[in-house]
Amino acid sequence: MDAQSLQMYLQQVQASSVAVYDxxxxxxxxxxxxxxxxxxxxxxxxxxxxxxxxxxxxxEQGMTYHVYGDPLANQxxxxxxxxxxxxxxxxxxxxxxxxxxxxQLLDRILGDLYGPQTLLHQGLLPSALIYxxxxxxxxxxxxxxxxxxxxxxxxxxxxxxxxxxxxxxxDRTQAPSGLGYLxxxxxxxxxxxxxxxxxxxxxxxxxxxxxAWAFFLRRLPLDTGEAPLAVILSPGSxxxxxxxxxxxxxxxxxxxxxxxDLCVRHxxxxxxxxxxxxxxxxxxxxxxxxxxxxxxxxxxxALGVPGLMQVLRAGRVLVSxxxxxxxxxxxxxxxxxxxxxxxxxxxxxxxxAVATWWCGERAAxxxxxxxxxxxxxxxxxxxxRMETVYGDQLTAAEQQVWLDKIKRxxxxxxxxxxxxxxxxxxxxxQDSGWTLQPRPMGIRVYALACExxxxxxxxxxxxxxxxxxxxxxxxxxxxxxxDLWVAGGGAPEVNVPTLQVVQxxxxxxxxxxxxxxxxxxxxxxxxxxxxxxxxxxxxxxxLEPSLTMQWVAYYLQETGTVGFALSKTQAVEQQQQFLWHAxxxxxxxxxxxxxxxxxxxHQELPQRWQQRLNRVVQALAQLSEPQYAEDVTPLDQYRSxxxxxxxxxxxxxxxxxxxxxxxxxPLFALGQCMERMLYAxxxxxxxxxxxxxxxxxxxxxxxRELSTGGQSPERCWQWSIAEADNPLSLVYLARCIARNLQxxxxxxxxxxxxxxxxxxxxxxxxxxxxxALFIAMDRELLEMSQQLxxxxxxxxxxxxxxxx
Numbered sequence: 087m088d089a090q091s092l093q094m095y096l097q098q099v100q101a102s103s104v105a106v107y108d109x110x111x112x113x114x115x116x117x118x119x120x121x122x123x124x125x126x127x128x129x130x131x132x133x134x135x136x137x138x139x140x141x142x143x144x145x146e147q148g149m150t151y152h153v154y155g156d157p158l159a160n161q162x163x164x165x166x167x168x169x170x171x172x173x174x175x176x177x178x179x180x181x182x183x184x185x186x187x188x189x190q191l192l193d194r195i196l197g198d199l200y201g202p203q204t205l206l207h208q209g210l211l212p213s214a215l216i217y218x219x220x221x222x223x224x225x226x227x228x229x230x231x232x233x234x235x236x237x238x239x240x241x242x243x244x245x246x247x248x249x250x251x252x253x254x255x256x257d258r259t260q261a262p263s264g265l266g267y268l269x270x271x272x273x274x275x276x277x278x279x280x281x282x283x284x285x286x287x288x289x290x291x292x293x294x295x296x297x298a299w300a301f302f303l304r305r306l307p308l309d310t311g312e313a314p315l316a317v318i319l320s321p322g323s324x325x326x327x328x329x330x331x332x333x334x335x336x337x338x339x340x341x342x343x344x345x346x347d348l349c350v351r352h353x354x355x356x357x358x359x360x361x362x363x364x365x366x367x368x369x370x371x372x373x374x375x376x377x378x379x380x381x382x383x384x385x386x387x388a389l390g391v392p393g394l395m396q397v398l399r400a401g402r403v404l405v406s407x408x409x410x411x412x413x414x415x416x417x418x419x420x421x422x423x424x425x426x427x428x429x430x431x432x433x434x435x436x437x438x439a440v441a442t443w444w445c446g447e448r449a450a451x452x453x454x455x456x457x458x459x460x461x462x463x464x465x466x467x468x469x470x471r472m473e474t475v476y477g478d479q480l481t482a483a484e485q486q487v488w489l490d491k492i493k494r495x496x497x498x499x500x501x502x503x504x505x506x507x508x509x510x511x512x513x514x515x516q517d518s519g520w521t522l523q524p525r526p527m528g529i530r531v532y533a534l535a536c537e538x539x540x541x542x543x544x545x546x547x548x549x550x551x552x553x554x555x556x557x558x559x560x561x562x563x564x565x566x567x568x569d570l571w572v573a574g575g576g577a578p579e580v581n582v583p584t585l586q587v588v589q590x591x592x593x594x595x596x597x598x599x600x601x602x603x604x605x606x607x608x609x610x611x612x613x614x615x616x617x618x619x620x621x622x623x624x625x626x627x628x629l630e631p632s633l634t635m636q637w638v639a640y641y642l643q644e645t646g647t648v649g650f651a652l653s654k655t656q657a658v659e660q661q662q663q664f665l666w667h668a669x670x671x672x673x674x675x676x677x678x679x680x681x682x683x684x685x686x687x688h689q690e691l692p693q694r695w696q697q698r699l700n701r702v703v704q705a706l707a708q709l710s711e712p713q714y715a716e717d718v719t720p721l722d723q724y725r726s727x728x729x730x731x732x733x734x735x736x737x738x739x740x741x742x743x744x745x746x747x748x749x750x751x752p753l754f755a756l757g758q759c760m761e762r763m764l765y766a767x768x769x770x771x772x773x774x775x776x777x778x779x780x781x782x783x784x785x786x787x788x789x790r791e792l793s794t795g796g797q798s799p800e801r802c803w804q805w806s807i808a809e810a811d812n813p814l815s816l817v818y819l820a821r822c823i824a825r826n827l828q829x830x831x832x833x834x835x836x837x838x839x840x841x842x843x844x845x846x847x848x849x850x851x852x853x854x855x856x857x858a859l860f861i862a863m864d865r866e867l868l869e870m871s872q873q874l875x876x877x878x879x880x881x882x883x884x885x886x887x888x889x890x
Contacts, residue, residue: 187436219469225395240259266327267327306367327372350396357590375409420500465500509526547570605758
């Protein structure tokens with residue numbers, strides 16, 4: 087780092103109104119030794135590493151997170167800093183030993199609280215602090231976890247005070263998040279700083295995580311001859327850390343599932359797949375306890391698995407971390423851990439927590455009431471809805487309000503000493519160059535269960551505030567992230583034994599999503615093609631309604647998309663209104679509805695599909711804005727529609743290519759063929775008879791001129807039904823449906839369907855006319871869709887088997 091940059095950084099550090107520990111420079115303004123080697127490389131390469139390099143790597147990894155209430159939804163890029171945070175091997179050894187001690191102690195405490203409860207009997211923990219929590223699960227009392235270990239993943243939020251001392255700010259024992267982001271941060275910065283990482287002997291944490299996962303798999307409750315099947319249980323794609331859940335699922339090669347992917351039969355947990363039900367032996371949960379089982383916990387939740395707690399009591403599944411482990415996240419527990427450690431371990435905690443007072447104790451309550459202006463007030467229980475209150479920021483009237491609340495319900499509040507967080511440099515690009523800004527920082531470290539107890543992942547997830555002297559660090563509040571490097575502190579890599587893990591069939595919900603992706607994607611593209619042609623017809627000078635306009639008007643009214651008539655003589659404003667209704671009005675068959683369905687199904691497809699889908703969403707949103715109609719000519723409208731259609735075609739091409747690589751194309755193609763056939767039968771019903779056949783309508787659908795060779799309308803009619811080489815004929819589409827049915831799992835189940843569709847192909851090949859035929863095709867398609875849902879997607883067992 088050059089002298090000018092260091093001087094500017096020092097000026098900002100010295101301008102701080104409070105004394106803090108700075109990770110880059112010491113109290114004398116000298117760069118800390120560990121940073122000197124890295125900063126020499128930074129000085130040489132900082133002009134070569136541009137912000138777009140980092141953004142491209144984050145984009146290629148698909149790293150996103152969800153800020154609740156943010157219009158960007160879950161597409162907000164992960165805010166990763168280009169600079170890592172550096173710790174020496176000596177500092178890390180202290181942190182690692184402290185975390186192992188703490189994880190072992192909390193594991194014993196959790197086992198005691200749901201077991202003999204000696205801590206309560208001996209007075210080392212007040213019963214009101216435990217039983218007063220909604221998170222304490224009475225139904226889990228006396229239940230021994232499979233394998234004997236309670237906590238499999240433990241995380242702690244750490245901060246460093248002004249004297250350089252590390253403190254535990256909070257324990258995370260329910261479903262600690264951030265582990266996937268930690269691994270991805272290391273992977274991204276490894277591309278930018280590979281030489282520097284080798285020089286500092288920084289190792290990857292992936293191998294340590296794989297070792298812990300192998301330990302988890304070896305503890306699964308298997309029946310004789312079974313291979314383990316584990317899943318990651320997610321609340322859904324709306325969750326703030328859904329991307330990292332996807333990443334972990336891909337890293338571990340296990341299914342990422344939601345509650346409706348699982349079911350309970352005979353005290354056993356099953357995964358619904360297109361091949362039937364497959365037993366699940368282990369669950370890495372990312373869902374809060376209260377949502378996991380609507381039968382025994384929150385009955386208003388649709389996220390969990392009914393009966394999951396009964397499976398746990400039967401010892402038929404291993405869940406990490408166990409349900410009810412969130413009671414250890416109570417801030418009030420921090421006040422009693424030192425005494426428990428001395429009683430159980432015969433020693434003090436290697437890393438103390440920030441000084442904590444639980445107001446449920448009379449002495450602690452009196453202290454808090456007298457010293458509130460110097461303390462931080464927090465909820466005592468994890469499920470309370472309360473923002474952190476800083477006493478020094480309260481007015482006299484506000485202080486009195488909180489004092490009254492504490493007196494009224496003291497057990498609900500915890501007070502802690504105010505710790506000034508340490509600072510770390512945040513690199514920001516300004517005026518074509520990098521500048522360093524000191525920002526408050528905290529780290530999250532992870533201890534994972536292993537054969538000899540617990541192993542701490544080498545490194546951690548660093549989070550920074552975006553404003554100087556900001557006290558609350560949260561990604562939901564716009565924080566940034568760093569990768570934590572331990573210089574020379576990595577454990578040697580060892581070979582992780584490979585276990586034979588079940589590769590389940592495609593999940594029923596995943597299969598259903600792919601099927602409907604095909605249908606809605608085809609529906610969207612068809613509608614865009616029609617509306618583009620309609621916009622082109624509006625922009626022409628002819629006053630006569632074209633065949634295209636007649637057909638599109640019929641289709642839109644037949645499907646209930648638009649409820650008023652269309653005429654070429656209407657004013658431009660009325661034509662635009664018609665087109666807007668066809669695009670965006672409420673209904674099941676317009677482009678907006680199809681697009682909305684695609685957005686809710688897109689997680690079954692890779693990142694490239696999502697990027698293209700976002701472009702279509704943005705383009706359609708622009709067309710649907712009320713101000714769009716102002717000063718827009720019919721020709722402009724046609725060009726906008728044409729662009730939207732091209733984006734839709736790109737979307738389809740991307741889906742077809744990626745699904746073919748995933749061997750998931752048959753379900754997608756089946757949905758496409760069914761939607762095309764429904765459209766074709768509707769079109770032929772509109773034409774009604776051979777002599778009224780209109781090739782232009784088919785040209786509109788297929789988006790090119792069709793060559794009918796000067797044949798009569800009757801010949802063209804036959805060609806649209808039974809011509810084997812016409813990709814839009816009913817025979818061709820019926821053969822596509824039969825072919826894709828043969829590619830689905832369990833051929834015996836679909837044998838009757840395939841045989842029936844062979845009969846339909848023969849019937850179509852011999853039939854030349856009749857609206858009854860097209861109505862019959864609609865019935866066949868509806869029946870097949872219902873059978874697919876019942877036999878492949880819902881995965882229901884016969885009633886008599888369930889009742890046994």
